Amino acid sequence: MILALELAVPAGPEFIAVVRLVVSSLASARRNLADQRVDDLKLAVSEACTNAIEAQLASGNGEPVVIRVLEAEERIEVQVLDHGGGFDVDTLPGHPPVTDPDRLNFERGLGIPLIRTLVDYLEFDGRPGGTLVRMVVFGGPADDHSDETSEILRTVLIEDSSPADKP
Amino acid sequence: MELGLDVDDARPPYTVVRVQGEVDVYTAPRLRETLLELVNEGKRQIVIDLGGVEFLDSTGLGVLVGGLKRVRSHEGDLRLVCTQSRILKVFEITGLTTVFSIFDSVDAATAA
Numbered sequence: 001m002i003l004a005l006e007l008a009v010p011a012g013p014e015f016i017a018v019v020r021l022v023v024s025s026l027a028s029a030r031r032n033l034a035d036q037r038v039d040d041l042k043l044a045v046s047e048a049c050t051n052a053i054e055a056q057l058a059s060g061n062g063e064p065v066v067i068r069v070l071e072a073e074e075r076i077e078v079q080v081l082d083h084g085g086g087f088d089v090d091t092l093p094g095h096p097p098v099t100d101p102d103r104l105n106f107e108r109g110l111g112i113p114l115i116r117t118l119v120d121y122l123e124f125d126g127r128p129g130g131t132l133v134r135m136v137v138f139g140g141p142a143d144d145h146s147d148e149t150s151e152i153l154r155t156v157l158i159e160d161s162s163p164a165d166k167p
Numbered sequence: 168m169e170l171g172l173d174v175d176d177a178r179p180p181y182t183v184v185r186v187q188g189e190v191d192v193y194t195a196p197r198l199r200e201t202l203l204e205l206v207n208e209g210k211r212q213i214v215i216d217l218g219g220v221e222f223l224d225s226t227g228l229g230v231l232v233g234g235l236k237r238v239r240s241h242e243g244d245l246r247l248v249c250t251q252s253r254i255l256k257v258f259e260i261t262g263l264t265t266v267f268s269i270f271d272s273v274d275a276a277t278a279a
Contacts, residue, residue, distance in 0.1 A: 013193035020191075020222070039253045046224050050192045110225035110261050117260045 001070040001077065004030065008064035011056040011082070016049045019067055023078055026069055031076050033137065040118040041078065041137050047111040048080040048133045055084025055131060075120075075138045083130040170194035171219065172201050181277045182210045187219030190227030198227070202234040202245075211243030214276045223254050228261060235267065244268070246276045 005026055009015040024042040027033060033041075045067070052065045061083045068079040116122055121136035171187030182205055190198060205213060215231065217223070235245040247269045249255055258264045270276035 013191070016191055016193060017189060036253070039256075042222070043224060043257065046191060046222075050224065050226060054192070110228055114225055114257070114260060 001072045003068060004071045005069040007067040009067070011053045011062070011065050013050070013053055016046055016053065019049050020046045023067065023069060027076055027137075030071065037137060041076070041135070044115045044118040044135050045078050045080070047115050048135065051111055052080050052082035052084065052131065052133070056082045059084040075136050077134060077136045080133045081130060086126040086128050086131050170197050172197060174201065174205070178277045180212045181214050182212065183214045183216055183273055183277070185216045185219060189222040190220055190230075191222065191224045192226040195226040195230045199230045199233065202230070202237070206237050206241065211238055211241050213238055213243070213245045214273060215245065215247050216273055217247060217249040217254055218251075220251070220254055223257055228257065228263060231267070232263070246270060248273050248276050
């Protein structure tokens with residue numbers, strides 16, 4: 001894995017748009033990804049940054065939130081590191097089903113389920129000193145997703161592992 | 168980054184809110200305030216036109232869910248207009264396509 005980019009942004013919600021723009025532009029320019037997959041990564045990164053910034057604001061820690069983009073031949077990985085209180089993803093409460101009228105009482109908590117669906121690999125490392133989120137997108141979606149365009153790209157990437165800087 | 172919000176009462180009983188730009192944790196509070204104001208003014212039939220939205224995250228979804236809850240508590244409704252696949256996908260992933268009535272035009276959303 002090669003570090004392609006490291007951003008340190010103040011823990012303020014106004015900086016998330018910048019992170020989104022930078023990461024999605026980089027992914028679009030340097031990776032052989034369908035536009036839809038770039039959009040998926042963009043949303044996932046935005047959600048992770050929202051959580052990171054909120055965690056850090058809640059903890060009162062003034063350090064920047066760090067975003068790293070790493071590349072390997074077949075994947076792009078985005079890491080979001082905060083210095084908030086850390087959290088255990090396994091203890092998050094679930095939502096009632098959408099058919100349940102109580103579902104409308106849940107305006108928050110959609111971010112992590114979204115990230116899980118959007119990226120091919122997700123890992124949370126929550127510690128008392130903060131949380132590291134690792135999100136990976138391959139050339140195509142994970143096997144349990146059915147997206148024709150990305151499936152084709154995935155096949156192409158597997159068959160042709162030449163550098164991703166071709167048009 | 169500015170969030171464009173244009174409130175249009177030209178189609179009674181519907182109030183159409185045209186949203187433009189990116190809806191995230193930074194900009195969503197403005198949308199929430201606008202919806203709250205409309206409900207406080209007695210508006211009960213709200214149509215939110217997401218046609219000009221380039222990005223919508225879970226905070227934006229939360230604001231829309233909150234708005235729907237508020238108008239429903241007053242026997243009203245909140246309808247969405249959205250045709251962009253990248254925005255519709257966010258509703259589909261979260262299962263919210265079954266919670267909201269989503270139309271492909273303001274005309275369709277405001278048809279009796």
